[in-house]
Amino acid sequence: MDRRRFLKDIAATGLAAGLAPASLRGGQAQIAAYPDIGFVQGESPAALAREAVKIIGGMRRFVAVGDVVMVKPNIGWDRTPELAACTNPEVVKTLVELCTEAGAKKVIVMDNTTNQAQRCYARSGIAAAAKAAGADVPFVSERRIKKMAIKGEWLKDWDVVQEFVEVDKIINVPIAKHHSLCRVTLGMKNWLGALGEPRNQLHQKLDQAEVDLAAFFKPTLTVLDAWRILIRNGPQGGRPSDTKLMKTIAAGVDYVAMDALGATFFDIPPAELPFLDLAAKRKLGRIDLEKMRIEKRTV
Amino acid sequence: MKKERSKKHRRLQLVRVGVQAIFFALFLWLLLGTHFTGEDYIGNVEAFFHFDPLLAVVAAIAGREVFLAFIWAAVTILVTVFLGRVVCGWVCPLGSVHQFFSWLFKKTKLLRPRKVVTGGLWWKYAVLIFVIIAAVLALDVVGYFDPLSFLTRTVTTSLLPAFAQGAKIVIGFAYGIGLEGIGDSLTQGLEKLTINGTFQQGFLIGLIFLGLIALNIFRERFWCRYVCPAGALLGLMSRANIYRVKVDEEKCIKCNLCTIQCQTQAHPWPDKDWKSSECVYCETCAAICPTAAITFPSKLKPAPLPAVDLGRRKVVLASLLAVFSVPFFRISKAGKRPSPKLIRPPGALPEEQFLARCVKCGECMKACPTGALQPAMTEAGPEGMWTPVLVPKVGYCEYYCSLCSQVCPTGAIKELTIPEKTVFVIGTAWINKNRCIPYFLGRPCIVCEEHCPTSPKAIKFVMVEAKLPDGTVATQKAPVIDLDLCIGCGICENKCPVMDDPAIYVTSVGEQRNPKNQLLLKTLE
Numbered sequence: 001m002d003r004r005r006f007l008k009d010i011a012a013t014g015l016a017a018g019l020a021p022a023s024l025r026g027g028q029a030q031i032a033a034y035p036d037i038g039f040v041q042g043e044s045p046a047a048l049a050r051e052a053v054k055i056i057g058g059m060r061r062f063v064a065v066g067d068v069v070m071v072k073p074n075i076g077w078d079r080t081p082e083l084a085a086c087t088n089p090e091v092v093k094t095l096v097e098l099c100t101e102a103g104a105k106k107v108i109v110m111d112n113t114t115n116q117a118q119r120c121y122a123r124s125g126i127a128a129a130a131k132a133a134g135a136d137v138p139f140v141s142e143r144r145i146k147k148m149a150i151k152g153e154w155l156k157d158w159d160v161v162q163e164f165v166e167v168d169k170i171i172n173v174p175i176a177k178h179h180s181l182c183r184v185t186l187g188m189k190n191w192l193g194a195l196g197e198p199r200n201q202l203h204q205k206l207d208q209a210e211v212d213l214a215a216f217f218k219p220t221l222t223v224l225d226a227w228r229i230l231i232r233n234g235p236q237g238g239r240p241s242d243t244k245l246m247k248t249i250a251a252g253v254d255y256v257a258m259d260a261l262g263a264t265f266f267d268i269p270p271a272e273l274p275f276l277d278l279a280a281k282r283k284l285g286r287i288d289l290e291k292m293r294i295e296k297r298t299v
Numbered sequence: 300m301k302k303e304r305s306k307k308h309r310r311l312q313l314v315r316v317g318v319q320a321i322f323f324a325l326f327l328w329l330l331l332g333t334h335f336t337g338e339d340y341i342g343n344v345e346a347f348f349h350f351d352p353l354l355a356v357v358a359a360i361a362g363r364e365v366f367l368a369f370i371w372a373a374v375t376i377l378v379t380v381f382l383g384r385v386v387c388g389w390v391c392p393l394g395s396v397h398q399f400f401s402w403l404f405k406k407t408k409l410l411r412p413r414k415v416v417t418g419g420l421w422w423k424y425a426v427l428i429f430v431i432i433a434a435v436l437a438l439d440v441v442g443y444f445d446p447l448s449f450l451t452r453t454v455t456t457s458l459l460p461a462f463a464q465g466a467k468i469v470i471g472f473a474y475g476i477g478l479e480g481i482g483d484s485l486t487q488g489l490e491k492l493t494i495n496g497t498f499q500q501g502f503l504i505g506l507i508f509l510g511l512i513a514l515n516i517f518r519e520r521f522w523c524r525y526v527c528p529a530g531a532l533l534g535l536m537s538r539a540n541i542y543r544v545k546v547d548e549e550k551c552i553k554c555n556l557c558t559i560q561c562q563t564q565a566h567p568w569p570d571k572d573w574k575s576s577e578c579v580y581c582e583t584c585a586a587i588c589p590t591a592a593i594t595f596p597s598k599l600k601p602a603p604l605p606a607v608d609l610g611r612r613k614v615v616l617a618s619l620l621a622v623f624s625v626p627f628f629r630i631s632k633a634g635k636r637p638s639p640k641l642i643r644p645p646g647a648l649p650e651e652q653f654l655a656r657c658v659k660c661g662e663c664m665k666a667c668p669t670g671a672l673q674p675a676m677t678e679a680g681p682e683g684m685w686t687p688v689l690v691p692k693v694g695y696c697e698y699y700c701s702l703c704s705q706v707c708p709t710g711a712i713k714e715l716t717i718p719e720k721t722v723f724v725i726g727t728a729w730i731n732k733n734r735c736i737p738y739f740l741g742r743p744c745i746v747c748e749e750h751c752p753t754s755p756k757a758i759k760f761v762m763v764e765a766k767l768p769d770g771t772v773a774t775q776k777a778p779v780i781d782l783d784l785c786i787g788c789g790i791c792e793n794k795c796p797v798m799d800d801p802a803i804y805v806t807s808v809g810e811q812r813n814p815k816n817q818l819l820l821k822t823l824e
Contacts, residue, residue, distance in 0.1 A: 078697060078698065078699055114750065114794075115697060115698075116335065116493075116668040116669055116697055117490070118334075118335050118337075118490075118491075118493055118668070119335055119668060119697060119699070119700070122335075122337040123699070138483070138487055139486075139487060139490040141483070141486040141487070141490070143470065143471070143474060143482065143486060144483075144486075179749070180745050180748055180749065180760065180776070181743055181745045181749070181776075198796060198798070200746045200794055200795075200796040201796045203743060203744050203745060203746050203749075203796070204736065204742045204743060204744060204796075205742075205743075206743065233754045233755055233756055235749060236749075236750075236751075236752060236754075237754060238752065238753060238754025239754045242754055
């Protein structure tokens with residue numbers, strides 16, 4: 001960020017503070033100024049993502065000038081976007097753009113895929129979209145996987161792809177999908193893509209593992225892609241009829257709340273999901289959606 | 300007598316080296332490009348094979364069918380008929396490899412030809428006869444000797460994996476001395492080449508290659524002189540060449556250097572003994588001649604044909620040997636019953652036809668995105684050695700990929716579109732309930748179901764009770780296979796968390812190419 005923009009920002013903030021109602025001014029009140037979740041529906045994934053982040057304060061609230069930012073979509077499967085197995089490429093691209101606009105020095109987009117990485121990166125459309133927006137889209141290298149202390153309640157240590165812990169900020173961009181074991185896969189489950197093998201063994205206690213991982217990675221921001229969600233045959237789907245077009249993107253800081261919101265897309269009460277129950281009990285976040293400020297907009 | 304070597308022929312020699320380098324680079328570039336590059340359909344990366352007359356002849360004879368792509372072999376035949384074995388000397392990538400090492404051994408004085416060598420040339424004609432007679436009996440052994448198949452297989456299953464291993468050492472070193480940036484970019488570059496690094500016979504295949512390279516210490520271009528049946532076939536055609544060696548007897552000092560140094564024992568001096576069937580037009584003799592006495596003038600009227608170095612008795616002997624040895628290849632249980640481990644790539648023809656067409660070149664193994672296709676050892680019997688077999692413990696069949704079927708040069712794997720591929724059944728998955736985590740340990744798992752690529756999934760759930768060691772009973776979701784939907788891709792076996800001996804595994808039963816290897820009687824439904 002250059003000096004000119006910095007000055008402009010200060011001016012804008014000052015103006016906003018001056019115009020805002022008195023109750024919203026000051027340190028504590030500043031945070032409360034933003035809704036808990038931005039919930040946007042409309043016709044273009046890119047516009048929805050942009051608006052959702054804007055509702056909760058804009059990307060500059062989360063990304064500082066000079067930050068290295070990781071945008072973590074789900075690129076797990078060799079599936080094209082209309083099959084809703086991977087995050088929508090337009091959403092990923094928009095988030096990369098937002099980070100760059102906010103002054104990020106470098107944006108990395110990557111995932112430890114399940115199918116062949118080259119195929120997943122290419123056919124999901126994510127690699128091309130993210131590169132077009134100026135992101136680095138590296139493949140996971142076995143050299144960059146190291147054992148780390150997860151310090152979870154159950155998961156004590158595991159192999160972690162280093163890029164995910166080296167960055168300054170990390171933005172989780174899961175897609176909402178059906179999953180046979182944990183019923184739905186959302187943001188917390190998405191962290192399995194930042195791990196090394198044999199991550200398949202985590203399925204023996206998946207709900208607990210998800211919560212431990214979410215607490216470990218602590219995303220700065222979660223943007224939930226529900227443009228097209230996968231309602232059966234998850235987490236891969238395979239036919240367009242396995243998907244449902246929701247035209248919805250939501251953004252929020254509280255990653256537990258975001259998953260709670262995601263559960264409602266599948267008509268599941270959040271408390272029914274063991275991983276959300278565990279996370280709420282550990283006070284990692286809230287699942288009482290009815291008490292949250294969810295600002296809904298249509299663009 | 301003025302002593303001066305021919306500048307023209309020394310230049311021609313350099314041109315020849317340049318042309319060899321270009322064709323070798325082209326060969327390597329096409330082979331390195333034989334992997335998923337972002338598109339569903341890959342194009343003609345196997346083009347080299349279709350210019351090979353030996354493969355064209357054997358594929359037609361053994362496969363009892365003319366494969367149209369081999370029409371390009373006519374180009375090679377035409378070139379050879381009019382220009383001689385220039386393809387061997389200027390184009391063939393394996394020829395270039397052998398010539399390079401021969402040159403290296405000469406430079407390092409490991410190879411020092413001192414006297415005229417005679418004899419032995421008939422061996423490669425015997426190999427050719429063996430290969431052709433075997434093909435008549437529908438035994439396809441050409442792939443073990445054909446230079447393109449040989450080199451492609453060796454590079455794919457041995458040299459490239461070794462290169463990747465070496466590169467990893469270099470990368471490790473870069474990281475070790477703190478050059479993280481260089482390490483990262485080398486890693487990403489290597490990743491883009493997508494080299495399959497695991498081959499169950501890579502060591503053996505590499506060893507055979509090294510052995511043949513080492514033979515160049517004894518004779519220059521040992522393989523091309525004594526072994527290569529493709530060279531032999533071209534030799535039979537190149538007997539009326541337009542360009543024929545001519546030694547100017549007035550200039551000749553009878554030093555015999557040309558004949559001693561000849562790469563392929565073609566005997567340029569005296570020129571009446573020159574063997575047009577052996578000469579590969581490498582230009583060595585003309586370039587090395589101390590008095591520039593050797594030229595290759597063109598004659599539109601072909602000279603009388605010199606006899607190929609092969610007596611009638613040897614022809615008969617080689618033929619008889621072939622006829623008698625073919626049955627030995629068939630003494631095996633392979634033909635009796637399908638092997639459970641013989642999972643062929645999608646699109647593979649019925650086994651008999653497949654064996655008759657497959658030249659074991661390994662193109663499919665190079666193309667496979669997960670490295671699942673491996674050279675068979677015993678799974679397919681003696682005649683199936685090095686044919687592709689899917690080994691789920693190494694890799695699995697990627698659902699939306701049909702690259703192996705697209706790159707097969709002989710049609711042993713029938714070309715499939717992606718929609719055709721996704722329903723092509725190559726085997727069936729089975730569950731070993733004694734090892735499966737939910738069945739046996741009563742714990743959740745479902746990894747196989749999660750990875751099953753079909754929609755609806757071929758792996759479904761039932762609730763099962765597991766009796767635990769402490770006497771309690773755990774109820775858990777456990778996988779069952781829906782045989783109507785399973786295509787045998789093997790991802791379930793590949794991803795099963797029971798590492799050593801997966802609790803779910805694929806066998807060949809149900810493969811659609813073999814009506815005798817079926818499980819469900821579909822006709823009754």
